[in-house]
Amino acid sequence: xxxxxxxxxxxxxxxxxxxxxxxxxxxxxxxTWLERKVAxxxxxxxxxxxxxxxxxxLQPIADAIKLLIKxxxxxxxxxxxxxxxxxxxVFIGSLxxxxxxxxxxxxxxxxxxxxxxxxxxVTSLVVIGILMAGWASNNKWSMYGAMRSAAQMISYEIPVxxxxxIPVMMAGTMSMVEIVDNQAGGFWNWYVFRTMPFSLIAFVIxxxxxxxxxxxxxxxxxxxxxxxxxxxxxxYSGIRWAMFFLAEYGDMFVVSAIAxxxxxxxxxxxxxxxxxxxxxxxxIGKTAFLVFVxxxxxxxxxxxxxxxxxYVCWKIxxxxxxxxxxxxxxxxxxxx
Amino acid sequence: xNATYKYFRDIYLGVTTVSLGMWITFRHFFxxxxxxxxxxxxxxxxPRARTELRNAIESCNGCLQCARACPVEIxxxxxxxxxxxxxxxxxxxxxxxxxxxxxxxxEMSKCVHCGLCVEVCPTESMHWNNEHxxxxxxxxxxxxxxxxxxxEEVRRLQERDxxxxxxxxxxxxxxxxxxxxxxxxxxxxxxxxxxxxxxxxPAQPSAAAATPAIEKPAKPESGDGTDSPQKENGKEKA
Amino acid sequence: MILHFLTxxxxxxxxxxxxxSAIVVVFNKRILHSAFALLFTLCGVAGLYVFxxxxxxAASQMLVYVGGILTLIIFGVFLTARMYNMSIPEQTHQRFLxxxxxxxxxxxxxxxxxxxxxxxITPMVAPTTENLGKMLLTTxxxxxxxxxxxxxxxxxxxxxxxxxxxxxxxx
Amino acid sequence: MSxxxxxxxxxxxxxxxxxxxxxxxxxSLWPITFGLACCAIEMMATxxxxxxxxxxxxxxxxxxxxxxxxxxxxxxxxxxxxxxxRLYLQMPEPKWVIAMGSCAxxxxxxxxxxxxxxxxxxxxxxxxxxxxGCPPRxxxxxxxxxxxxxxxxxxTIAKKTG
Numbered sequence: 001x002x003x004x005x006x007x008x009x010x011x012x013x014x015x016x017x018x019x020x021x022x023x024x025x026x027x028x029x030x031x032t033w034l035e036r037k038v039a040x041x042x043x044x045x046x047x048x049x050x051x052x053x054x055x056x057x058l059q060p061i062a063d064a065i066k067l068l069i070k071x072x073x074x075x076x077x078x079x080x081x082x083x084x085x086x087x088x089x090v091f092i093g094s095l096x097x098x099x100x101x102x103x104x105x106x107x108x109x110x111x112x113x114x115x116x117x118x119x120x121x122v123t124s125l126v127v128i129g130i131l132m133a134g135w136a137s138n139n140k141w142s143m144y145g146a147m148r149s150a151a152q153m154i155s156y157e158i159p160v161x162x163x164x165x166i167p168v169m170m171a172g173t174m175s176m177v178e179i180v181d182n183q184a185g186g187f188w189n190w191y192v193f194r195t196m197p198f199s200l201i202a203f204v205i206x207x208x209x210x211x212x213x214x215x216x217x218x219x220x221x222x223x224x225x226x227x228x229x230x231x232x233x234x235x236y237s238g239i240r241w242a243m244f245f246l247a248e249y250g251d252m253f254v255v256s257a258i259a260x261x262x263x264x265x266x267x268x269x270x271x272x273x274x275x276x277x278x279x280x281x282x283x284i285g286k287t288a289f290l291v292f293v294x295x296x297x298x299x300x301x302x303x304x305x306x307x308x309x310x311y312v313c314w315k316i317x318x319x320x321x322x323x324x325x326x327x328x329x330x331x332x333x334x335x336x
Numbered sequence: 337x338n339a340t341y342k343y344f345r346d347i348y349l350g351v352t353t354v355s356l357g358m359w360i361t362f363r364h365f366f367x368x369x370x371x372x373x374x375x376x377x378x379x380x381x382x383p384r385a386r387t388e389l390r391n392a393i394e395s396c397n398g399c400l401q402c403a404r405a406c407p408v409e410i411x412x413x414x415x416x417x418x419x420x421x422x423x424x425x426x427x428x429x430x431x432x433x434x435x436x437x438x439x440x441x442x443e444m445s446k447c448v449h450c451g452l453c454v455e456v457c458p459t460e461s462m463h464w465n466n467e468h469x470x471x472x473x474x475x476x477x478x479x480x481x482x483x484x485x486x487x488e489e490v491r492r493l494q495e496r497d498x499x500x501x502x503x504x505x506x507x508x509x510x511x512x513x514x515x516x517x518x519x520x521x522x523x524x525x526x527x528x529x530x531x532x533x534x535x536x537x538p539a540q541p542s543a544a545a546a547t548p549a550i551e552k553p554a555k556p557e558s559g560d561g562t563d564s565p566q567k568e569n570g571k572e573k574a
Numbered sequence: 575m576i577l578h579f580l581t582x583x584x585x586x587x588x589x590x591x592x593x594x595s596a597i598v599v600v601f602n603k604r605i606l607h608s609a610f611a612l613l614f615t616l617c618g619v620a621g622l623y624v625f626x627x628x629x630x631x632a633a634s635q636m637l638v639y640v641g642g643i644l645t646l647i648i649f650g651v652f653l654t655a656r657m658y659n660m661s662i663p664e665q666t667h668q669r670f671l672x673x674x675x676x677x678x679x680x681x682x683x684x685x686x687x688x689x690x691x692x693x694x695i696t697p698m699v700a701p702t703t704e705n706l707g708k709m710l711l712t713t714x715x716x717x718x719x720x721x722x723x724x725x726x727x728x729x730x731x732x733x734x735x736x737x738x739x740x741x742x743x744x745x
Numbered sequence: 746m747s748x749x750x751x752x753x754x755x756x757x758x759x760x761x762x763x764x765x766x767x768x769x770x771x772x773s774l775w776p777i778t779f780g781l782a783c784c785a786i787e788m789m790a791t792x793x794x795x796x797x798x799x800x801x802x803x804x805x806x807x808x809x810x811x812x813x814x815x816x817x818x819x820x821x822x823x824x825x826x827x828x829x830x831r832l833y834l835q836m837p838e839p840k841w842v843i844a845m846g847s848c849a850x851x852x853x854x855x856x857x858x859x860x861x862x863x864x865x866x867x868x869x870x871x872x873x874x875x876x877x878g879c880p881p882r883x884x885x886x887x888x889x890x891x892x893x894x895x896x897x898x899x900x901t902i903a904k905k906t907g
Contacts, residue, residue: 007576036799042361045371051772058772059802065769066813071837073810082610103589114629116702121633124641128613135606146900147652150645157641174703225778225807237810237837300361301354316347342834371797374887387882406856445850448879468884470894475867477849520763 004213016109029060035295042299056081070238071214074221075138075275078235082136087236087243089129094250095123103175103255104267105281107253115163115176119258120157123213127153128250130232133244137235145231148306149222155313156212156219162321163206166199166328167262180266187270190265198328203263205317205324207290210255212309214248225305256290257283264290381466385447388465391440393483395428396463402453402462406476410443411453416497427459437483438490444470445478521560585625592618616640630703657718757812757842758904770838770839771894777832778805784846784880791883802845809835809868817872820855821863822849836857839900843889847879855878863893865881 031046037055040047054056074080097119099109112118127150134146170191171179184192192203212219215231223231233244260266264286267279304312372379381387398415415435417422424433454462472478485493602608616639623632710718729732755789780788791798792805808811809832821829833842844866847853852864866872876889 010577017624036804038797040797041365041369044364044367044369045794045799046369048802049373049800051802056800056802062769062772062802065765066773069766073692073837077839090859114633117633121641123635124636127641127645132610135652148647154645217673230808230811233806235810241811296358296361300357302595346845370794371800372795373800373883374796375891378884408856444877445875446847447877448847448854462787469888470877471885471889473873475865475875478850478875478877519814538770569901
């Protein structure tokens with residue numbers, strides 16, 4: 001029996017990584033179910049009902065098994081190496097974001113002191129993965145989808161980063177845990193409600209821009225099925241496509257979790273007396289609520305045009321973010 | 337419009353309309369759903385709704401009106417004259433059954449659900465069934481066989497009908513020959529069908545030939561479909 | 575022991591990833607495969623920065639090089655006509671002539687590597703961002719501002735080039 | 746699946762794996778969305794609020810690569826037949842076809858004089874379920890899916906299915 005003491009960190013890391021992958025898969029599965037239920041009820045219908053007992057809750061399991069045993073097509077004209085590599089890259093880009101999400105004060109993959117910056121950095125892997133998928137498919141729709149996706153994600157990274165800078169400036173740190181710790185003690189301390197209305201505008205801009213980051217409606221141009229079949233994953237089938245799907249829902253969780261962390265007080269309860277409920281529940285609850293809002297928006301709004309998308313980013317979000325940043329900077333400096 | 341004004345107005349409109357839209361969908365989120373959970377609950381349609389086509393064969397008198405009305409010509413009916421030995425029974429309206437419906441086949445795979453056959457049916461045996469569960473695994477199953485006679489019975493009745501008809505034709509030919517011999521009519525009509533068509537006009541002056549000649553015009557009314565060749569002919573013309 | 579071994583393994587993995595994909599970048603015939611292989615080179619370099627506990631630099635490497643420059647390169651390849659499957663000629667006709675600069679450059683690099691004094695520093699765990707920020711806005715303010723002026727000029731130039739001309743489009 | 750095809754007699758493992766696979770396949774039938782004629786309107790109505798095919802896990806997909814079954818909804822003209830066949834070939838195995846409406850079943854009103862119509866989509870691709878109707882009501886389409894489920898439940902990994 002070797003002494004486990006020196007390896008405790010290692011073991012905990014491995015367990016944490018496995019746990020995160022499991023959590024991501026389960027979350028993605030049930031998010032698809034939730035999305036279909038939300039879509040159904042918004043349209044006055046029911047959504048999955050028959051598979052499994054209560055409200056079709058086994059539907060995602062059936063879908064997952066079916067996708068696993070589906071034929072895996074690699075088109076003859078595709079660039080086979082890149083075609084196989086792309087889903088993993090996208091998935092890794094999504095999974096890497098989970099490393100710095102603070103589920104609780106000590107339930108965090110790694111409390112990097114550049115946490116927020118790290119998340120913005122690793123999303124660029126997703127861009128490359130999507131470009132790779134689009135090109136490797138050797139399909140014009142995939143190609144258009146990939147280029148739209150890359151253009152949109154790179155453009156919207158700027159308002160996202162500028163909006164995230166506002167809580168970073170207010171907290172004086174980029175570490176996720178410290179940012180959350182600065183928001184302790186009731187919802188009036190959350191950054192979204194401090195320095196009204198600047199941080200509220202920052203939150204709204206972040207949330208909208210993050211929709212574009214994860215290719216969700218109304219910014220789902222890259223996978224616009226009425227014009228581009230299915231965008232960059234047109235040629236993907238079975239489990240490879242499921243990885244893209246997993247990555248999309250993982251990304252939804254990551255961007256919502258970051259919003260919950262830096263604007264909505266992370267694992268802290270809105271009222272101090274509710275702190276008896278454990279932190280991870282608050283964190284996941286807030287994140288799940290934001291994911292719900294993303295779905296709600298998706299089934300409310302139509303898709304934007306490309307020029308409208310770029311107009312919103314460069315002519316509205318960007319100047320407002322800069323002005324916001326300047327004003328909050330002044331506020332922070334003047335307050336000392 | 338001032339560009340600056342338009343810019344801020346656009347932002348204002350964007351924010352307000354998105355909020356309004358979200359409010360509307362949010363309300364719908366809590367509205368009761370209108371879904372009919374199909375295999376468990378079923379909608380009941382009015383009787384004339386074009387659902388599934390059916391023929392109540394016991395009330396079908398084999399008049400062929402549906403087959404003639406059908407725009408896609410998918411109703412195939414064969415009948416035979418009922419004889420006393422058949423014990424054909426009565427129609428639902430109480431009158432004795434004159435025709436046995438040997439086959440009543442509908443190629444449901446080609447049906448356009450226009451409803452013309454239902455409109456023209458004098459006995460209302462063609463009807464809409466108010467059901468939808470008529471999905472099949474093969475195309476052959478979509479051929480609807482509504483007549484209940486087994487194939488050998490159909491063959492026997494058809495043969496019997498042939499014999500009866502041949503007898504009748506012979507009688508008619510004999511009658512015509514007799515008439516030709518008796519009177520000063522031009523050409524004798526040896527074959528049954530032209531005789532049936534042509535007998536009407538020449539039959540009128542001669543009272544002696546009246547009995548068979550009157551029977552003949554009666555034949556196309558009720559018995560255009562007594563045997564298949566005649567039916568096919570009639571259909572081709574239609 | 576195991577931890578040390580793992581650290582070494584990760585380090586060598588990063589080294590092989592960086593150098594190996596760099597070789598692919600140079601020798602691959604298809605230009606787009608080279609561009610995508612550059613991704614792994616850049617990621618490997620970012621990983622090596624992490625080993626130097628330069629976390630901010632590592633993340634910047636990812637953000638700027640992978641998210642910005644590599645995407646730009648790929649877009650460039652995408653948008654250039656007939657470049658998708660262009661194969662780069664691999665033979666050179668003046669091998670001996672090419673050998674001279676290669677040897678010269680290699681010699682200089684080797685000399686520099688040999689003569690430089692290598693300070694072995696222990697990795698710091700302290701945050702680097704604060705120091706970086708302070709130094710950029712105090713000691714290195716002038717180069718920082720010059721760089722930003724250059725970028726601003728490039729930005730304005732790009733906008734000027736991309737704008738439609740007045741005669742093409744007047745509203 | 747090809748490794749185990751035809752090697753085993755049905756045993757307890759094969760049958761329970763079959764049950765799981767067939768359950769998942771039949772509960773998550775994703776059709777590829779394309780409409781050819783008037784039947785497509787009823788197909789859309791099936792997806793809409795009143796009949797809501799999503800209840801049964803039927804979830805239209807935009808690309809054939811992600812689809813499990815194909816609803817041939819409407820008149821297959823000779824020109825379109827080529828495309829229908831290509832879309833079918835692009836779908837990953839296992840895949841099923843639902844012929845919806847008279848035109849897809851056998852040419853419908855064009856069966857006699859329609860020089861331009863494929864007389865039944867089963868002449869170009871194998872059809873599993875035929876739904877009569879012109880167009881079939883949403884209930885009929887849902888019933889077609891339910892019948893298709895019955896068919897899927899007879900699949901087994903131990904031998905190739907037709």
